[in-house]
Amino acid sequence: MDTNTAILLTMLIPAAAAIGNLLLRNHANLRDSMTLGAAFATFATVLVILTNVGNSTTEAFSLLTVFPGLDIAFNVEPLGLMFAIIASGLWILTHIYGVGYMRGNNEDNHSRFFASFSLAIGAVMGLAFSANMFTLFLFYEMLTLSTYPLVAHKGTPEAIRGARTYLGILMGTSIGLLLVAVIWTYTITGTLDFTQGGILRGHIAGPMVALLLGLYAFGIGKAALMPFHRWLPAAMVAPTPVSALLHAVAVVKAGVFTMLKVGIYIFGIDFLADTGASEWLMWVAAYTIIAASIVAMTKDNLKARLAYSTISQLSYITLGMALATSMGALGGGMHIAMHAMGKITLFMCAGSIYVATHKTNISQMNGLGRIMPITYGAFLIGSLSIIGLPPLGGSWSKWLLIVGAADAGQQVMIAVLMLSSLLNVAYLLSIVGKGVFWPAKAGEATQIKESPTLVWLPPAITAFGCVLLFFYATDIRDFLMPIVTASR
Amino acid sequence: MSAEVIHTARTLSDHLPVLIIVIPFLSAPLTVLIGSRRLAWPIAFGATLSSFVISVLLLLRVLDTGVISYAIGGWLPPVGIEYRIDAANAFVLLLVSAIGTIVLPYTIQSIKAEIPERHHTLFYTMYLLCFTGLLGVVVTGDAFNVFVFLEVSSLSTYVLVAMGARTDKRALTAAYDYLVMGTTGATFFVIGIGFIYAATGTLNMADIARYIQIHGTNRTLETAFAFIMVGMGLKAAVYPLHLWLPNAYTYAPSAVTSFIAGTATKVAIYVLMRFMFTIFQPDFPFEIHAIRWIMVPLAVLAMFAASLIAAFQRDFKRMLAYSSIAQIGYILLGIGLLSKTGLTAAIVHLFNHGITKTALFMGVGALVLRGGSSFYAKIEGMGKVMPFTSFAIVIAGLSLIGVPGTAGFISKWVLVQAAIELGYWPLALAVVGSSLLAIIYVWRVIETLYMKQPADGWVRQEAPLTMLVPLWIMAGATIWFGIDTELTMTAARTAADGLLHGFMAGGQ
Numbered sequence: 003m004d005t006n007t008a009i010l011l012t013m014l015i016p017a018a019a020a021i022g023n024l025l026l027r028n029h030a031n032l033r034d035s036m037t038l039g040a041a042f043a044t045f046a047t048v049l050v051i052l053t054n055v056g057n058s059t060t061e062a063f064s065l066l067t068v069f070p071g072l073d074i075a076f077n078v079e080p081l082g083l084m085f086a087i088i089a090s091g092l093w094i095l096t097h098i099y100g101v102g103y104m105r106g107n108n109e110d111n112h113s114r115f116f117a118s119f120s121l122a123i124g125a126v127m128g129l130a131f132s133a134n135m136f137t138l139f140l141f142y143e144m145l146t147l148s149t150y151p152l153v154a155h156k157g158t159p160e161a162i163r164g165a166r167t168y169l170g171i172l173m174g175t176s177i178g179l180l181l182v183a184v185i186w187t188y189t190i191t192g193t194l195d196f197t198q199g200g201i202l203r204g205h206i207a208g209p210m211v212a213l214l215l216g217l218y219a220f221g222i223g224k225a226a227l228m229p230f231h232r233w234l235p236a237a238m239v240a241p242t243p244v245s246a247l248l249h250a251v252a253v254v255k256a257g258v259f260t261m262l263k264v265g266i267y268i269f270g271i272d273f274l275a276d277t278g279a280s281e282w283l284m285w286v287a288a289y290t291i292i293a294a295s296i297v298a299m300t301k302d303n304l305k306a307r308l309a310y311s312t313i314s315q316l317s318y319i320t321l322g323m324a325l326a327t328s329m330g331a332l333g334g335g336m337h338i339a340m341h342a343m344g345k346i347t348l349f350m351c352a353g354s355i356y357v358a359t360h361k362t363n364i365s366q367m368n369g370l371g372r373i374m375p376i377t378y379g380a381f382l383i384g385s386l387s388i389i390g391l392p393p394l395g396g397s398w399s400k401w402l403l404i405v406g407a408a409d410a411g412q413q414v415m416i417a418v419l420m421l422s423s424l425l426n427v428a429y430l431l432s433i434v435g436k437g438v439f440w441p442a443k444a445g446e447a448t449q450i451k452e453s454p455t456l457v458w459l460p461p462a463i464t465a466f467g468c469v470l471l472f473f474y475a476t477d478i479r480d481f482l483m484p485i486v487t488a489s490r
Numbered sequence: 491m492s493a494e495v496i497h498t499a500r501t502l503s504d505h506l507p508v509l510i511i512v513i514p515f516l517s518a519p520l521t522v523l524i525g526s527r528r529l530a531w532p533i534a535f536g537a538t539l540s541s542f543v544i545s546v547l548l549l550l551r552v553l554d555t556g557v558i559s560y561a562i563g564g565w566l567p568p569v570g571i572e573y574r575i576d577a578a579n580a581f582v583l584l585l586v587s588a589i590g591t592i593v594l595p596y597t598i599q600s601i602k603a604e605i606p607e608r609h610h611t612l613f614y615t616m617y618l619l620c621f622t623g624l625l626g627v628v629v630t631g632d633a634f635n636v637f638v639f640l641e642v643s644s645l646s647t648y649v650l651v652a653m654g655a656r657t658d659k660r661a662l663t664a665a666y667d668y669l670v671m672g673t674t675g676a677t678f679f680v681i682g683i684g685f686i687y688a689a690t691g692t693l694n695m696a697d698i699a700r701y702i703q704i705h706g707t708n709r710t711l712e713t714a715f716a717f718i719m720v721g722m723g724l725k726a727a728v729y730p731l732h733l734w735l736p737n738a739y740t741y742a743p744s745a746v747t748s749f750i751a752g753t754a755t756k757v758a759i760y761v762l763m764r765f766m767f768t769i770f771q772p773d774f775p776f777e778i779h780a781i782r783w784i785m786v787p788l789a790v791l792a793m794f795a796a797s798l799i800a801a802f803q804r805d806f807k808r809m810l811a812y813s814s815i816a817q818i819g820y821i822l823l824g825i826g827l828l829s830k831t832g833l834t835a836a837i838v839h840l841f842n843h844g845i846t847k848t849a850l851f852m853g854v855g856a857l858v859l860r861g862g863s864s865f866y867a868k869i870e871g872m873g874k875v876m877p878f879t880s881f882a883i884v885i886a887g888l889s890l891i892g893v894p895g896t897a898g899f900i901s902k903w904v905l906v907q908a909a910i911e912l913g914y915w916p917l918a919l920a921v922v923g924s925s926l927l928a929i930i931y932v933w934r935v936i937e938t939l940y941m942k943q944p945a946d947g948w949v950r951q952e953a954p955l956t957m958l959v960p961l962w963i964m965a966g967a968t969i970w971f972g973i974d975t976e977l978t979m980t981a982a983r984t985a986a987d988g989l990l991h992g993f994m995a996g997g998q
Contacts, residue, residue: 068900068975140894147893154941162941166933173929177892178922185906185918 016124102456180221200270224257242353330406347384369442395471574631678721729792744855792819871944
């Protein structure tokens, strides 16, 4: 299969799965296995693209031209390919988990749920392989819209309110700010193609660069830069599989992925470094890192705590771009993978606890660790990876980010990253600590069992993945290297 | 004009500019004369369909070879009436005839529920007259002829609106209001034409333009310009001259609203553009000031005020009516930028909004057929009862917001680009800012349709296919023209070029 067909297939298979889900609404088993098949097929197709890299079949291609110079076009590029691999690979696990979770909790509207889910994955694939900002924007909005029904899934007033915040902030920022930035870029440069080294040099200068970057940075609401972060906690009303794959991996990573793409291919790392336009963004990211961590400590609801942790971790990646050094960008790129693996583990563990006990607040979870050893074991590993301790994947991306900060001569940023790790320890390990060392309420030990296999197995696998990523970090770094080779 | 062309034998294809009018115009009395309820629809459909085919042929020919001039009855302009077609009116002809044709199948079931059976034949007569009038306004190159066709379309529209009286008696007062304001507008317009005739001694648009270019403007012509702007502004529902629109759209039968919402105001805006750019050139200070200090502020006001009002409506149809007023603001803003990109944005939005709004009003009509009313309270949970209708509404609603991949996005993109090109940052932000209001009012509908439970006892029951298919054709078109902009953008750009030609030649 050549790469072009494969790229189209990565979008068409999930789209077909979405339609299939709606058609097979009355055949639960057939429907869910069909989606699982689609998830495997999508992952396999992405792997085909991976094996094709370097062959002659790898090329950029345009599906159709919307305006002169504006195509719906796709290409393969390391960052996007890595994102596609993560999202499609984790889709398989999340789907298995999702089936277990939705049935375990007797949720309604399974067809609509899995259809929207598949559609969201299709949008992520399109986003990952976008060859220009126009195409990326198209899929960015499609992702927002396809995840809306998932957030509003329960249909309760609370869910509807959460979904409103979700949609309002994401669409408000993207149409109100990002679209302006994109059209501005197009107006001054005449192109929106992602180009090594950026397209803006020579077209814009002075404080306008920082202004344009600001429109982009805040316009990409999915990156959850403060003060546009509130949609993420609001999205936590969604069923946990959604929080796990979409709001720890696909949607939020789509945000920071866009951020990196803009930094690397629209502005260009060197251009940012030369103009110093991203320096303010660095401080905003640093503020978000610390502030979100502190807010996370105050949250008793487990998913809310994890959401704020995600906000904090996303700004690591924005920070990596804003440092405007190649190590920073590389570290940011790598953190997409590392954080994805760690955070999905944590969310699936949260869901596992919910399925087994129907508890959402950390203060009620005393002693559960001894009853649910696998869930808590996976949670511990995921936490350690987020904190950045070896031998877990998260340590490498944090390392690269610190090197990047040192390259940029920003010692304060090193301190921020270190402080953030300490805060991570405080708000993540305390959960494990309470689960293991505090006594359970009387009677719980006998009533509560470990969650069903379909629910505890996926987080166990991703926890193992966190370990694995530690040993394969060099490969990921080498794989991502082309995104920064042109600069320095 | 070359005299020999007129006297040579002509093929049918040379007569296309007049056939597009004559066929529906003659079919209208035909439906009355035959007087059969069953035959009225096929006659009407045949007429609109042939006009649609002709408009496609005309557009292709205009894009290919340039302006077409047709002298009615062989009387040469400027004495005779000239039909003059360039890209601008060919494009609007296409919009009007396409919507007129696609709405017709939709009318069958829709009017059965909303209009007494004895009026059905007359309904199609009025529909055809309205259709003819709108096409005539667009096709003609004679200023007085514009007024004649305008009255043909307006009078029939008043009747069509009043036909909603069976479902809601308020349709009568709505039609009456529309009659009073529409006639006021038409009177203003004809006064303006009278002044022009007094000052220039001609009614042919090209001739007037030539006269103004040579002799310059004077107080009489400026007065004429003012009268025409206000008169057409009323017809186009330019904020704050929009007061007739919400009631007329709300209480008219669904099929009528679907037809006139996408066409009537658009045609009035076309006339505005024609007078602003072809007849008067916007290089004389009076017009520039009028545009810069009156039209652009009013456009921005419409974008925000009408969107805000729309967000607080409790009736779907009424909400859409206010949204139309806001969207007209976008079109006027594009015109007011006085640049090629701005005008392109205006023309492309004219088209894109036309199809989007038609799709939405068709969707409302289908909901009304089942729910009995378009109040939000009555359409709760319809996403489950009528999944296909509801999803089409969602698609068209996204186009109204301007989500990428839909037609509305294309127009918004070009409009913002036009503002940025000129460095008008506040206007660019106003466009995206008011889109945010559109998110609010569209999302209220989507939440109502999907997040509420349908009333007890509702079973899944879709709208009849004659309604569903036209609805989906329009909803599909909003996606199609959001992705493949070859036709719309080429036509809009050529039209903008044509309109600005006088502007540029006038010397800036």
